[in-house]
Amino acid sequence: MAAPCVSCGAAASYRLFLAGRVSFAREQGLWKAAAAGLQTGTRCQILRLKHSPAVTTKKNVAALRRESYTVDFIKKQIEEFNIGKRHLANMMGEDPETFTQEDIDRAITYLFPSGLFEKRARPIMKHPEEIFPKQRAIQWGEDGRPFHFLFYTGKQSYYSLMHEAYGKVLHVEERQDQLRAKGLFSEKPKTKDPIGSRWLIKEELEEMLVEKLSDQDYAQFIRLLERLSALPCDAAEEEFVGRFRRTVTVQSKKHLIEPLQYDEQGMAFSTGRGKRKTANAEAVVHGHGSGKIEINGVDYLLYFPVTQDREQLMFPFHFLDRLGKHDVTCTVSGGGRSSQAGAIRLAVARALCSFITEDEVEWMRQEQTEA
Amino acid sequence: MLKGMTRLVSRVHKLDPGRFLHSGTQAPQCLVAHLDNQVPTESPRAISRTLENDPAKHGEQHVGQHYNISIQELKTVFPHGLPPRFVMQVKTFNEACLMVRKPALELLHYLKNTNFAHPAVRYVLYGEKGTGKTLSLCHIIHFCAKQDWLILHIPDAHLWVKNCRDLLQSTYNKQRFDQPLEASVWLKNFKTANERFLSQIKVQDKYVWNKRESTEKGSPLAEVVEQGIMRVRNATDAVGIVLKELKRQSSLGIFRLLVAVDGVNALWGRTTLKREDKSLIAPEELALIYNLRKMVKNDWQGGAIVLTVSQTGSLFKPRKAYLPQELLGKEGFDTLDPFIPILVSNYNPKEFEACIQYYLENSWLQHEKEEGKKELLFLSNRNPGLLERLCAYL
Numbered sequence: 001m002a003a004p005c006v007s008c009g010a011a012a013s014y015r016l017f018l019a020g021r022v023s024f025a026r027e028q029g030l031w032k033a034a035a036a037g038l039q040t041g042t043r044c045q046i047l048r049l050k051h052s053p054a055v056t057t058k059k060n061v062a063a064l065r066r067e068s069y070t071v072d073f074i075k076k077q078i079e080e081f082n083i084g085k086r087h088l089a090n091m092m093g094e095d096p097e098t099f100t101q102e103d104i105d106r107a108i109t110y111l112f113p114s115g116l117f118e119k120r121a122r123p124i125m126k127h128p129e130e131i132f133p134k135q136r137a138i139q140w141g142e143d144g145r146p147f148h149f150l151f152y153t154g155k156q157s158y159y160s161l162m163h164e165a166y167g168k169v170l171h172v173e174e175r176q177d178q179l180r181a182k183g184l185f186s187e188k189p190k191t192k193d194p195i196g197s198r199w200l201i202k203e204e205l206e207e208m209l210v211e212k213l214s215d216q217d218y219a220q221f222i223r224l225l226e227r228l229s230a231l232p233c234d235a236a237e238e239e240f241v242g243r244f245r246r247t248v249t250v251q252s253k254k255h256l257i258e259p260l261q262y263d264e265q266g267m268a269f270s271t272g273r274g275k276r277k278t279a280n281a282e283a284v285v286h287g288h289g290s291g292k293i294e295i296n297g298v299d300y301l302l303y304f305p306v307t308q309d310r311e312q313l314m315f316p317f318h319f320l321d322r323l324g325k326h327d328v329t330c331t332v333s334g335g336g337r338s339s340q341a342g343a344i345r346l347a348v349a350r351a352l353c354s355f356i357t358e359d360e361v362e363w364m365r366q367e368q369t370e371a
Numbered sequence: 372m373l374k375g376m377t378r379l380v381s382r383v384h385k386l387d388p389g390r391f392l393h394s395g396t397q398a399p400q401c402l403v404a405h406l407d408n409q410v411p412t413e414s415p416r417a418i419s420r421t422l423e424n425d426p427a428k429h430g431e432q433h434v435g436q437h438y439n440i441s442i443q444e445l446k447t448v449f450p451h452g453l454p455p456r457f458v459m460q461v462k463t464f465n466e467a468c469l470m471v472r473k474p475a476l477e478l479l480h481y482l483k484n485t486n487f488a489h490p491a492v493r494y495v496l497y498g499e500k501g502t503g504k505t506l507s508l509c510h511i512i513h514f515c516a517k518q519d520w521l522i523l524h525i526p527d528a529h530l531w532v533k534n535c536r537d538l539l540q541s542t543y544n545k546q547r548f549d550q551p552l553e554a555s556v557w558l559k560n561f562k563t564a565n566e567r568f569l570s571q572i573k574v575q576d577k578y579v580w581n582k583r584e585s586t587e588k589g590s591p592l593a594e595v596v597e598q599g600i601m602r603v604r605n606a607t608d609a610v611g612i613v614l615k616e617l618k619r620q621s622s623l624g625i626f627r628l629l630v631a632v633d634g635v636n637a638l639w640g641r642t643t644l645k646r647e648d649k650s651l652i653a654p655e656e657l658a659l660i661y662n663l664r665k666m667v668k669n670d671w672q673g674g675a676i677v678l679t680v681s682q683t684g685s686l687f688k689p690r691k692a693y694l695p696q697e698l699l700g701k702e703g704f705d706t707l708d709p710f711i712p713i714l715v716s717n718y719n720p721k722e723f724e725a726c727i728q729y730y731l732e733n734s735w736l737q738h739e740k741e742e743g744k745k746e747l748l749f750l751s752n753r754n755p756g757l758l759e760r761l762c763a764y765l
Contacts, residue, residue: 291749301752302499302691307761314749323745 068135077128084125101126134210157209158217165224168240172231197245199225204246260287260354270354274346279335281343285351289327291317295344296331309341316349320356418721419728421471426479426514429471435725437468440513448516450560452526452633454505456759464733472722474715475507479514481711482675487627490669493676493707495635498715499693501756504679505633507715511677512631520627520674521568523617523666525557528637529684531659535644538652543608547658548644554606554659558599561613568626569593574616580605592616611662618666621673628674630666634685635678636695638664639703641687667707678707718753726755730762 085104089096092107104125112123124131139156140146150156150163200208202218229241260268268287273280293300293313304310317323328348332340421436423429429438440448445467453461461467478494485492496504512522525531531553541547562569572592579585580602586594592613599609621628632638638660644652654660667676680698682688692698695712718726727744730736736743751757 298691299752301754301757305690307750310750314746317749318742318746321742323742323749 069132071137074128074132077132081125081128088125134207136210155209155211155213155217157211158213158221161209162221162224165221165228165240168233168237169224169228169231172228172233172237176232197247200244200246205244268355270351272347272349272351272353274343274348274350276342276346277335277339279332279339279343281330281332281340281347283328283330283344283347283351285348285355286327286329287355289325291324291326293328294330304337304341306337309337312338312341312345313348315345316352320352322352322355326352326355419725419732420468426510426517427483429476429479431476433471434473434476435470435719435722437470437725437729440467440469442467444513444516446563447566448513448522448564449509450563451557452512452524452560452631453509456756457506460759464735468729469506469510469513470503470722470725470729471510472503472507472715474503474713475510478507478511478677478713482511482514485675487624487673490672491628491630491674491676493667493669493678493710495695495707495710495712496677496679496715497693497695497698497712499717499754500681500683500690501754502715502717503755504681504715506755508631508633508677508679512629515627515629516564518627520629521617521621522564522629522631523561523614524564524629524631525663526633527684528632528634528660528663529681529686531657532637532640532642532644532654533686538644538646539604541607541658542605543611543658547656547661548652549604549607549658551603551606554610555600555603558596558606558609558613562593562596562600569596572616572620572625574612575619578608578612580608607658610659614662614666618671622671624673626673628671630674630676631678632663632667632676633679634681635667635707636680636685636688636698636700636703638667639700639706640685643686664706678710718755718758720753723748723753723758726758736762 085099086096088104088107089099092103092110094103108123108125114122116122139148139151146152148156148160150159153159199222202213202215205218205221206213225241225244228237233241260270262268269284271282271284273282275281295303300310300313304313314323317326330344330347332344334340335343418435419437421433421438423433424438424440426438445453445461457467474496478496481492481494496507498504512524516522531550535550535553537551539549539551541549570591570593573589574586574592574595575588577585577588578595580598584598584602586598595609595612595616599606599613617628620626638654640654642652642654642657644657646652655664667678669676680693680695682690682692682698685698688698695707695710696704699707727736727739727747731739747758747761751761
């Protein structure tokens, strides 16, 4: 489907920050060897590497844009990365065999503490696959004849993907016809989890195919996939479609809704906490009340003389149409008046979750994100 | 989850010339409905107004209802003294309606049962901001005016301790300061409110204003007031004389005196006025305040003293203070002690409903919807002042 991607690179950051003395000199030697190899190599679209290891001079900037990496170079980088990983594990006193990427990240942040705000500018040590951008290998042979039959469409990976998907659709429909002919066809409604996953977005698809797409191409593709997924597919086709879906974490399921608690008189109440900026609030919402709200022992009218803050308090109740039905006692500290109002609002909303069913909670969250 | 919306489209207006246009074709229907109080849609309308316009006859059954004050009465009884937002509302609605509420009724009850032989009793209205202390005071004043008392109404004592432009050294007492502008304005309003008494009351002393002018003993009080209005320099002294004479003569029983001061905590607080050498002036160095303090003491008979303490407009008092102890300070509290405190609080649900109905009738609120009412309830927490401000924006 996608052309085998080769990445090689001149990402100076990667090399510079490899821990351990995987020697600089060796790398320079590598570079020279690679450069020499490339020059003597077959006709290819790779530009000569003018990049020198340490310093990029101004006149090389134009060349930097269209650089590409050979397969060998990438392989070498991967080897170096693995060796560097083992060295790092040794340095940190951990077992090199079970040294995962998270451990590497932790070790690097420990060894090279950085105060930079931009997280992408901080030192990283990752697998070369993630660092060097994927690029396409040479797509035609020595005689100049392209390998892929769709090369002259311009977007070979995209069209081959469409071709494959449509082939699957036809295959499924053919199977259906056969079943119908035999009389074994049964209409099974497809059930799909509406909330749990989503289609790839255009950028992710482009990254997968290493090709530029237009919006119409993307829309066509998604439509085709939806058509395919609407038909009764077997495992192979499901797996094919599954490659283009990403899971979306259902946030509300993460949020534990505590059950209602009951106090001495038998009245239901529930607590919730909320934070906004530097304000912390904790609210206790009682089941049956008249809409009184007490903050730090003071009535909310006196605590928030500004109408805007009281409107913030009103929103959770208003959303659930329970304006005069609950009593609230809460404590808040920190922040300013607006962030205190926001913190109490969040705490009240969380406490109110215990009074309503789970579906409504999810519905509320979606409504909020849409609104 | 969404409740159904209830739209009450009851637009029963009184057939005033000002609002005749609104009724239109619905007029005959509405009239019939109005006469027949059994129709359920009319009952919400009935609770917001009452036809009983004499405060003396207001009782428990009128709590929550608005009664009308005619515009002429408004001009005579309240030349000053109504809160500015209320004045705007009167102008907008073309009518002045006050709501009858419990604290005012309680005070009316006490006033009706006062024994004029005893020293004047002091009543202090207190409460949080926006709960209706000033308007309750106005209700009392209206009652007393109808009962033909002499009204000594100081609309806002705070205005006398801040932002005064001219301060003159008092002619009477060198240590004190005069405030000609405030005093003359007050004298004008006092004259409008109490025209009929001014000719009856006679001064009992001779007062010499300057080399050429003086007021003889036995001349009517109106002369003193005129002198104060014409000669602005002597206005403060005129005020002092008026107060002294009234206090002296109310015990004689010719008239009954009502002393109504709004924001009495200004008398014992601090001022923001400075002398030429930028040193602060204490309240007792202002002649007006000094005389007013004497007035508020209960060493005279034949009337009553109704006071309000308020934080709005007060100087150097925290926003959340509303109790008399906090606002008056030790000195003020000791001076006013003993007094009868009357708490004015937010609307109860019935009064809130009545207020909303009143606004709906005057087309101030356009649509009646349950959710809207609930939102208003929440946002204002039934505070009258806040409710009025909120409704102004809707």
